[in-house]
Amino acid sequence: MPAKRVIPCLDVKNGRVVKGIQFKQLRDLGHPAELARRYDQEGADELVFLDIAASLENRGTREAWVRDVARELSIPFTVGGGVSSVDDARSLLRAGADKVAVNTAAALRPELVAELADAFGSQCVVAAVDVKRDADLGWRVYLKGGTAPTELAAVEWLWELNDLGAGEILLTSMDRDGTGDGFDLPLLDLASELPIPLIASGGAGQEVHFLEALEHGADAVLAATLFHEGILPIPRLKAYLAQQGLSIRI
Amino acid sequence: MSTLTLIDYDAGNLASLEGALERLGFSYVRAASPDQAAASGPVVLPGVGHFETAQRSLRERGWWSELPGLVAGGRPLLGICLGLQLLAEGSEEAPGIPGLGLIPGLVRRLGPGVKVPNMGWCQARQARPHPALPDASGAWLYFVHSYALEPTDDTLLVAEHGRPFAAAEARGSVMGFQPHPEKSGPDGLRLLRAALTWMGAAAPEAPCS
Numbered sequence: 001m002p003a004k005r006v007i008p009c010l011d012v013k014n015g016r017v018v019k020g021i022q023f024k025q026l027r028d029l030g031h032p033a034e035l036a037r038r039y040d041q042e043g044a045d046e047l048v049f050l051d052i053a054a055s056l057e058n059r060g061t062r063e064a065w066v067r068d069v070a071r072e073l074s075i076p077f078t079v080g081g082g083v084s085s086v087d088d089a090r091s092l093l094r095a096g097a098d099k100v101a102v103n104t105a106a107a108l109r110p111e112l113v114a115e116l117a118d119a120f121g122s123q124c125v126v127a128a129v130d131v132k133r134d135a136d137l138g139w140r141v142y143l144k145g146g147t148a149p150t151e152l153a154a155v156e157w158l159w160e161l162n163d164l165g166a167g168e169i170l171l172t173s174m175d176r177d178g179t180g181d182g183f184d185l186p187l188l189d190l191a192s193e194l195p196i197p198l199i200a201s202g203g204a205g206q207e208v209h210f211l212e213a214l215e216h217g218a219d220a221v222l223a224a225t226l227f228h229e230g231i232l233p234i235p236r237l238k239a240y241l242a243q244q245g246l247s248i249r250i
Numbered sequence: 251m252s253t254l255t256l257i258d259y260d261a262g263n264l265a266s267l268e269g270a271l272e273r274l275g276f277s278y279v280r281a282a283s284p285d286q287a288a289a290s291g292p293v294v295l296p297g298v299g300h301f302e303t304a305q306r307s308l309r310e311r312g313w314w315s316e317l318p319g320l321v322a323g324g325r326p327l328l329g330i331c332l333g334l335q336l337l338a339e340g341s342e343e344a345p346g347i348p349g350l351g352l353i354p355g356l357v358r359r360l361g362p363g364v365k366v367p368n369m370g371w372c373q374a375r376q377a378r379p380h381p382a383l384p385d386a387s388g389a390w391l392y393f394v395h396s397y398a399l400e401p402t403d404d405t406l407l408v409a410e411h412g413r414p415f416a417a418a419e420a421r422g423s424v425m426g427f428q429p430h431p432e433k434s435g436p437d438g439l440r441l442l443r444a445a446l447t448w449m450g451a452a453a454p455e456a457p458c459s
Contacts, residue, residue, distance in 0.1 A: 001411065002370030002393065040435070045371060071269035076392060076433045096265030098394070098433065121299050123367045123394045167367055197369050219370065249371045249390040249435075 003247040005045035005220035006210070006238055007199060008227040010035055012081070013053045015061045019228060029228060033068040039227070040073050042234040045249060047077040048101065048126075048170070048199075048222060052145070054082025063095045070096020078126050078170075084112065086119050093120060101170060103128040104143040107150060107157070110164055117165025122196075127166035129157060131187065132174045139187055146174050155190050162194050169194060170222065173202035178225075180205025183213040192217020207232065207240045214246055252291030254278035254451050259311050261297045261304040261332065270432035274443050276451050284316040292449040293317070293325060297332030301357070301397075302344035304332055314350070321352055326423040326449035334419060334426030335397060343397050353404055353421045357397045364412035367396045372429070374407040374417045382420055382448035383407065389437040391417065391429035398428055418445075425449065 010017045010032065017035050018026040029035060032049060039047055049069070051062055066079055079092045080101025089100040106113050106127060116125045131154040134140035139154035158169060171191050173184035183203045192198050200218035204210060210221045226232040242248040254271065258264060258280040271278050278294075281287045295317075297304050308314040321327050329337045338349045341357035349357070360366045376387035383406055391409070398415035401408050407418035409428070418441075419426045425445055431438035 001364070002368060002372050003390070005370055043435075067265060070263070070265035071272070073266070074270065074273075074433065074435050074439055076394070076430075093263055094265075096263050096269075098266070123369060123396070124298075168369060195365055196367075197365055219365070249373075 001247065002219075003045070003249045004214045004218075004241065005199075006043075006234055006241075006248075007046045007048055007220050007222040008039050008044050008234070009048045009050065009201070009222050009224045010228075011052045011224070012049050012065065013051070014058060015065045018052070019225070031068070032065045033072040036069045036073050036077070039234070040075055043238055043250070044075060044234055046075055046220070047073070049077060049079045050101070051079065051081030059091065063091055066092055066095035066097050080126065080128055086115050089116050089120065089124070093124060099124050099126050099168070101126040101128045103130070104148075106161070107141065107143050107152065110160065113161060113164035113166050117167070122165050122167035125166050126168045126170050126199075127161040128170040128172070129154065129161070130172045130174055133184075142174060154187070158191055158194055162196055166196060168197045168199065170199045170201060176203025177201070179203055182209040183216070183218070183221075185212060185216045188213055188216040188218050207237055210237060211241060211244050211246070214241070252450065253288040254291055254446065255281050255287040255293045257293065257295050257308075257313055258282045259304070259307045259313065261299045261307055263298070264296060266430070267294070267296055267330070267432045270439060270442060274439060274446075276446060283311045284313060290325070292446060292451050293320060293327045295327065295329045295333035295336065297330065297336060298394075299332060300343065301332065301335060301341040301349075302347050304336060305344070305347055305349075308336070317350055318352065321422075321424055324423055327352070327425070328445060328449060329424075329426035330432075331395060331428060331430055334428055335399065337419070337424060337426050338399055341397055352424045353399075353402075353419050353426065355399050355402045355404075355416075357399050359397050360395070360411055360415070362412075367394055368398075368411040369394050371434075372409040372411065372417070374409050374429075377401060377405045377408045380406045380420055382425060382445050383418060383441060384444065386418070386441055386444075389441060390434065391427075391431065391438055391441075392434040393429045395428060423449070
């Protein structure tokens with residue numbers, strides 16, 4: 001069994017890492033390669049970059065920073081945001097990304113996941129899924145950055161993604177995201193029955209939340225603000241998790 | 251001490267590996283075909299993807315027929331990830347398709363009973379001492395693979411995912427890593443530097459007249 005992974009998530013806009021303040025203003029945190037180096041040195045196991053303003057026009061900008069990050073990092077990284085074709089994915093992988101994350105485009109055209117798995121192997125394909133608790137569906141899948149509800153029940157969609165060839169699931173609870181109240185553990189219980197690795201996202205507020213998520217079947221835990229703001233430094237979190245008896249790379 | 255040759259055959263991105271070589275201070279050339287290789291020095295065979303696709307691509311570029319001769323002539327060769335698997339006799343991923351046969355053994359699918367692909371960090375255990383990898387026991391290394399070589403007498407490092415498998419191999423001048431040392435943080439860079447230096451690559455820290 002591989003060690004449990006701790007993954008900072010970075011939002012990128014026009015080639016800069018940004019952080020939203022009250023959903024409106026964006027604060028500039030620096031160049032992706034700079035932040036990548038910092039997290040590498042702090043002992044992050046992997047990084048996820050989400051291009052929050054991906055478009056055809058800025059594809060060149062994106063390839064440039066992905067290449068810079070690849071040269072700087074000594075750990076793996078995933079890039080997502082607007083990936084909707086094999087060509088999109090190829091340009092990111094060629095630039096040095098280890099994996100690509102697909103979300104909205106996969107829900108609109110599920111064959112995309114199979115095409116990516118055939119072209120590059122399942123290990124390159126991360127399926128990102130945003131969900132919210134729902135009276136009818138248990139958990140409902142949302143697209144377009146959580147703005148567009150679908151009729152998809154999360155658990156069914158996760159199994160379909162697995163069958164299509166996704167190599168890993170990045171599962172975000174929109175109910176918990178930004179609350180600091182802890183991960184949605186019943187959701188993780190269901191999702192961890194999948195035979196592929198699961199990254200839990202949304203809700204981390206303190207050390208014990210990460211422990212809970214990993215004990216509820218997640219293979220990796222992802223957070224943004226806690227790490228970016230230095231509220232919970234990665235070395236401290238990893239030392240805590242190791243102390244609790246989990247297999248952690250220290 | 252000489253320049254490395256990095257085989258460039260569209261099976262896996264080279265950006266990370268090049269970044270690691272540059273940070274470690276090794277000089278290298280990218281070679282899409284054998285005529286672009288450096289005149290001497292270690293050859294690195296990276297690889298991500300499918301065994302059969304990679305084998306075909308190496309064939310088309312003339313590397314497949316060239317590599318056994320280079321190795322027979324004493325040229326050091328380092329396979330990484332799928333690059334290591336291609337050095338073996340064959341793989342369950344592509345039944346009937348031969349490997350290079352430069353190290354003995356067959357590549358088998360991981361599992362059952364564990365998540366596949368094995369994606370993440372595993373700690374390696376030294377199976378036997380070797381000058382190329384001193385002090386490698388306990389190293390944390392990053393793996394992304396669905397297939398692996400069974401441990402044999404040539405295995406230097408072992409890792410486990412459901413069952414023990416070969417994480418590093420050495421036979422004569424041929425070496426291989428199942429993990430991605432270029433993606434394995436400080437431990438990975440340390441092992442990559444040790445292996446390439448042992449193979450005779452030029453590193454500024456180890457000048458040789």
